[in-house]
Amino acid sequence: MSSSSNSATPAKHAAGAFDVRNVIAALIGFYGVVLVLLGLFSDTAADRERTGDVNANLWAGLAMLVFAAAFALWSRLRPIVVEAPPDRQDPEDDGSGRATAGH
Numbered sequence: 495m496s497s498s499s500n501s502a503t504p505a506k507h508a509a510g511a512f513d514v515r516n517v518i519a520a521l522i523g524f525y526g527v528v529l530v531l532l533g534l535f536s537d538t539a540a541d542r543e544r545t546g547d548v549n550a551n552l553w554a555g556l557a558m559l560v561f562a563a564a565f566a567l568w569s570r571l572r573p574i575v576v577e578a579p580p581d582r583q584d585p586e587d588d589g590s591g592r593a594t595a596g597h
Contacts (some may be wrong), residue, residue, distance in 0.1 A: 515569035523562030529555030 533552025542549070 513569050513574050515565050519562045519565035519569070522558050522565070526555045526558030526562055529558060531555075 529551045533549050533555055537549055537551070541551075
């Protein structure tokens with residue numbers, strides 16, 4: 495006889511903050527904000543002369559913010575589903591696969 499708890503499918507959940515797309519979005523977004531702020535408040539004539547009269551920090555920062563938003567939206571719309579680990583039967587089992595002393 496088999497019990498119904500052994501044949502039940504394991505619970506599934508989204509990877510959430512551990513999804514690498516969220517990490518990428520956070521890092522690129524942070525650098526994008528920094529570049530936008532530099533483009534708005536630290537724009538000099540020498541910088542404009544080197545880039546052909548284009549505020550490169552501002553435009554690069556805006557592009558990075560759009561990229562970060564796309565990654566965040568992608569991870570929100572198509573989350574990675576992870577199966578939960580099966581419950582341990584032995585309360586002394588530490589999950590290492592080694593036998594405990596006295597058993």
